[in-house]
Amino acid sequence: MPTLEEIRQAAAELEGRIHRTPMVESSALNQELGARLTLKAELFQKTGSFKVRGLLYKTLRLTPEEREHGVITVSAGNAAGALAWAARAAGVPATVVMAKTAVPAKIAAARAYGAQVELVDGDLMAAYESIRDERKLTGVHPFDDLDVITGHGSLGLELLADRPDIDTVLVGVGGGGLISGVALAVKLLKPTIRVIGIEPETADVVSRSLEAGEPLKLPTSKSVADGLAAPVCGTRNFPIIQQYVDQLVRVSEGAIVEATRLVMSRTKLALEPAAAAPFAALLEGKVQPHGLTAAVVSGGNLDVSKLVL
Amino acid sequence: MPTLEEIRQAAAELEGRIHRTPMVESSALNQELGARLTLKAELFQKTGSFKVRGLLYKTLRLTPEEREHGVITVSAGNAAGALAWAARAAGVPATVVMAKTAVPAKIAAARAYGAQVELVDGDLMAAYESIRDERKLTGVHPFDDLDVITGHGSLGLELLADRPDIDTVLVGVGGGGLISGVALAVKLLKPTIRVIGIEPETADVVSRSLEAGEPLKLPTSKSVADGLAAPVCGTRNFPIIQQYVDQLVRVSEGAIVEATRLVMSRTKLALEPAAAAPFAALLEGKVQPHGLTAAVVSGGNLDVSKLVL
Numbered sequence: 263m264p265t266l267e268e269i270r271q272a273a274a275e276l277e278g279r280i281h282r283t284p285m286v287e288s289s290a291l292n293q294e295l296g297a298r299l300t301l302k303a304e305l306f307q308k309t310g311s312f313k314v315r316g317l318l319y320k321t322l323r324l325t326p327e328e329r330e331h332g333v334i335t336v337s338a339g340n341a342a343g344a345l346a347w348a349a350r351a352a353g354v355p356a357t358v359v360m361a362k363t364a365v366p367a368k369i370a371a372a373r374a375y376g377a378q379v380e381l382v383d384g385d386l387m388a389a390y391e392s393i394r395d396e397r398k399l400t401g402v403h404p405f406d407d408l409d410v411i412t413g414h415g416s417l418g419l420e421l422l423a424d425r426p427d428i429d430t431v432l433v434g435v436g437g438g439g440l441i442s443g444v445a446l447a448v449k450l451l452k453p454t455i456r457v458i459g460i461e462p463e464t465a466d467v468v469s470r471s472l473e474a475g476e477p478l479k480l481p482t483s484k485s486v487a488d489g490l491a492a493p494v495c496g497t498r499n500f501p502i503i504q505q506y507v508d509q510l511v512r513v514s515e516g517a518i519v520e521a522t523r524l525v526m527s528r529t530k531l532a533l534e535p536a537a538a539a540p541f542a543a544l545l546e547g548k549v550q551p552h553g554l555t556a557a558v559v560s561g562g563n564l565d566v567s568k569l570v571l
Numbered sequence: 572m573p574t575l576e577e578i579r580q581a582a583a584e585l586e587g588r589i590h591r592t593p594m595v596e597s598s599a600l601n602q603e604l605g606a607r608l609t610l611k612a613e614l615f616q617k618t619g620s621f622k623v624r625g626l627l628y629k630t631l632r633l634t635p636e637e638r639e640h641g642v643i644t645v646s647a648g649n650a651a652g653a654l655a656w657a658a659r660a661a662g663v664p665a666t667v668v669m670a671k672t673a674v675p676a677k678i679a680a681a682r683a684y685g686a687q688v689e690l691v692d693g694d695l696m697a698a699y700e701s702i703r704d705e706r707k708l709t710g711v712h713p714f715d716d717l718d719v720i721t722g723h724g725s726l727g728l729e730l731l732a733d734r735p736d737i738d739t740v741l742v743g744v745g746g747g748g749l750i751s752g753v754a755l756a757v758k759l760l761k762p763t764i765r766v767i768g769i770e771p772e773t774a775d776v777v778s779r780s781l782e783a784g785e786p787l788k789l790p791t792s793k794s795v796a797d798g799l800a801a802p803v804c805g806t807r808n809f810p811i812i813q814q815y816v817d818q819l820v821r822v823s824e825g826a827i828v829e830a831t832r833l834v835m836s837r838t839k840l841a842l843e844p845a846a847a848a849p850f851a852a853l854l855e856g857k858v859q860p861h862g863l864t865a866a867v868v869s870g871g872n873l874d875v876s877k878l879v880l
Contacts, residue, residue, distance in 0.1 A: 305839045486880050523875040530614045530871035532841040535880055562839035566832040570879050571795050571844055 263502060264408060266450040269415035269443070272319045276416050279318060279351055280308050285424050286559075291528040295544040297551035300425055304417065305533055305562030309375070311489070312417055312440055312560050313344035313404065314351075319413030320402055321345075321352040329354045334399040336360075336390040340489055340563060341404035342368060346377030357399055359390040365565070405439025406496030414440050418447025421556050428455060429553025432540035434560055435459040435468050435510065437492035438499030444558070445506035456508050458549055460539040462487050463512040468503060471495040472510060487518050489536030489561060511549060517542035525559070534564045572811060573717060575759040578724035578752070581628045585725050588627060588660055589617050594733050594865075600837040604853040606860035609734055611867045613726065614842055618684070620798070620870030621726055621749055622653035622713065623660075628722030629711055630654075630661040638663045643708040645669075645699040649798055649872060650713035651677060655686030666708055668699040674874070714748025715805030723749050727756025730865050737764060738862025741849030743869055744768040744777050744819065746801035747808030753867070754815035765817050767858055769848040771796050772821040777812060780804040781819060796827050798845030798870055820858060826851035834868070843873045 286301045304312045321333060332355030335345045342358040349356030356377040360369055364381075372379050382389040394401050403410070417440070421428060431448055433441045445457040461469050462485035471478045477500040483493035503510075521541035525533055540557035543549040595610045613621045630642060641664030644654045651667040658665035665686040669678055673690075681688050691698040703710050712719070726749070730737060740757055742750045754766040770778050771794035780787045786809040792802035804812075812819075830850035834842055849866035852858040 310839060519880045522880060523878055526841045526873070526878065527875045530619060530841045532835045532839045564835070566836045568879050569832055569835065570877050571828045571831060 264412040264415060264446060266447070268412050269419060269447050272412045273416035273419050275322055276315060276319060276413065280314055281306060282420065283307055286529060286531065288529045291525065294524065294528065295541065295551070297544055298554050300428065300554060300556050301529065301531070302417065302421060302556060302558045303531060305531060305537060305559050309344050309347045310561055310563045311340065311344065312414060312558070313341060314348050315416050316407070316410030316413035316439060316443065317341070317345050317402065317404070318348035318351055320407060320409040321348045321354050323409050324354065324400060328400045331398045331400065332356060333402045334359065334390065334394050335402045335404060336386050337404065338364060340368070342377070343371040343375060345402055345404070346372045346375035350376045357393060357397070359386060359393060361386055405437045405492070406498050408498055410439060411443045411446070411498065411502065414443025415447035417558065418444040419451070422448055422451050425554065425556065427554050428556045430456045430458065430555040432458050432460060432543065432549065432555060432557045434487065434490050434536050434539035434558070435461045436465070436490040436536070437494055438468050438496045438503055440558070440560060441507060442496070442499040442502040446502055449506045456552065457506060458543070459503070459507050459510045460543045461510060461512050462490055462518060462539070463514055465491040466512050467493060468495045469510045469512060471500060472504065476500070485518070486515050487536040487539060489534060489563070490539060511543050513539060513542040513546055513548060517546045521545050531559060532562050532564055533559050534561050537561050573721040573724060573755060575756070577721050578728060578756050581721045582725035582728050584631055585624060585628060585722065589623055590615060591729065592616055595838060595840065597838045600834065603833065603837065604850065604860070606853055607863050609737065609863060609865050610838065610840070611726065611730060611865060612840060614840060614846060614868050614871030618653050618656045619872045620649065620653065621723060621867075622650060623657050624725050625716070625719030625722035625748060625752065626650070626654050626711065626713070627657035627660055629716060629718040630657045630663050632718050633663065633709060637709045640707045640709065641665060642711045643668065643699065643703045644711045644713060645695050646713065647673060649677070651686070651688070652680040652684060654711055654713070655681045655684035659685045666702060666706070668695060668702060670695055714746040714801070715807050717807055719748060720752045720755070720807060720811065723752025724756035726867065727753040728760070731757055731760050734863065734865065736863050737865045739765045739767065739864040741767050741769060741852065741858065741864060741866045743796065743799050743845050743848035743867070744770045745774070745799040745845070746803055747777050747805045747812055749867070749869060750816060751805070751808040751811040755811055758815045765861065766815060767852070768812070768816050768819045769852045769857075770819060770821050771799055771827060771848070772823055774800040775821050776802060777804045778819045778821060780809060781813065785809070794827070795824050796845040796848060798843060798872070799848060820852050822848060822851040822855055822857060826855045830854050840868060841871050841873055842868050843870050846870050
């Protein structure tokens with residue numbers, strides 16, 4: 263498991279390369295949710311989500327030989343843009359394997375950040391592995407990776423640097439990447455803090471994994487919060503979550519939609535549904551507010567064609 | 572006309588009572604629009620728009636007798652909440668006359684800020700005048716008022732305090748309230764600055780007034796940018812706009828919608844369509860970018876039910 267010293271080292275390497283995102287407060291939102299909230303506005307991060315923290319740190323840690331050959335990932339969309347950006351920031355060539363049916367804007371984003379995009383018709387994983395081996399590229403997993411987890415931990419350090427009085431941290435959960443890094447960082451710094459993960463009811467692989475006592479893979483996983491719809495719990499993330507996360511709760515699709523609109527309306531942040539999971543849990547009474555509660559607004563990569571004016 | 576000294580005095584009185592909103596920059600947006608932009612993120616202002624600047628200053632300037640009796644306005648929605656908030660902040664009772672058919676969320680907002688809301692079935696203006704006279708209330712016009720204009724001028728001072736190197740200012744135009752205050756402030760401070768107002772093609776009363784040489788009133792005015800759909804050009808705003816605004820341009824409804832989505836996607840600001848007018852003008856090539864261009868993101872009171880997830 264990454265140590266606090268390693269997370270601090272990662273944060274120091276990331277400093278100046280990524281944004282130090284602000285904490286935002288809204289008395290209207292506090293009143294509406296009956297909680298004392300401070301929001302980590304990570305939607306203002308480079309590429310619009312926290313993902314660049316871990317992916318850039320990973321890319322910076324490659325050996326000179328790995329850097330020269332370049333990195334590769336396979337993605338439905340969000341990680342593609344983030345890895346493309348991170349690789350360019352680190353001066354490393356990047357290849358991204360995406361389905362031909364991926365959202366065109368996400369394909370365009372990966373290309374705009376300079377990645378070579380390989381569009382695939384059939385089996386994504388087979389194409390990924392064959393390109394990786396053929397071109398001697400280093401595969402980068404978007405969350406099941408200790409360097410990625412360590413990089414994500416930098417967000418936890420910032421939370422407590424800005425607001426040492428935080429009592430509870432709420433984080434949306436997909437495959438477990440962000441929450442494992444954040445939980446590790448904040449618990450090592452302040453063991454009394456409470457960390458709660460929030461999953462969609464329809465994409466609850468980490469909750470199920472904790473119940474089963476081992477990291478699971480679900481046949482499918484789908485949610486309006488597409489950023490949380492990973493069908494697999496990371497094997498490196500799982501033991502960290504077991505040890506450092508106090509509780510996982512599930513929220514309904516309806517609550518995620520309602521929370522997205524509520525937070526947007528009260529804070530004027532254009533958050534994506536995945537980033538609204540913490541607020542959905544408060545709306546549904548799945549989390550009892552206690553003390554100062556930090557909610558991570560993890561990203562803002564909303565499909566704006568869904569704004570029907 | 573208000574003087575620079577009066578605008579400075581207004582800014583000093585407002586300080587600490589309203590937010591000092593940040594300037595935001597986005598290299599992705601600059602690239603997309605071929606301009607060097609700095610965005611005044613006024614959507615983070617109290618009540619979600621610039622309107623509280625002028626309305627709070629107006630309320631603070633009332634005589635003791637006027638304060639005691641209270642203020643009244645008539646509004647389709649946006650000014651209602653802003654005046655209700657401003658009056659409460661100044662410790663003055665507020666009455667707001669609204670149509671029974673007004674958006675329920677806007678009625679609720681005015682009530683939540685402590686205003687007495689009078690819902691009217693028939694003639695709004697007749698009801699407004701009768702309540703005002705009967706209860707000895709002071710009528711507050713949302714833009715055709717010198718104190719309101721002076722208060723709005725504070726935004727112009729902030730622009731140049733934060734970025735003295737601004738060459739061009741782009742401001743959306745409804746009845747002329749915001750642009751008259753901002754143009755006055757920035758031109759008095761820096762006469763070489765260029766100020767351009769942007770109106771929807773379908774709600775262009777100020778452009779028509781300038782063409783006619785006198786402030787006009789249109790029979791109707793409607794736009795997807797509802798915040799810019801005033802059917803009347805303020806008589807006090809008109810001469811200021813004539814003297815201090817370099818140019819007015821008209822933008823299409825389609826460009827406003829496209830600009831709203833583009834700016835939201837690139838900056839993660841949940842702006843309302845009225846606030847996207849400056850970007851619509853750049854998208855349509857109605858404004859030639861020149862130097863550092865400040866675009867006022869005037870508000871974020873988007874109808875979030877239009878976000879169809």
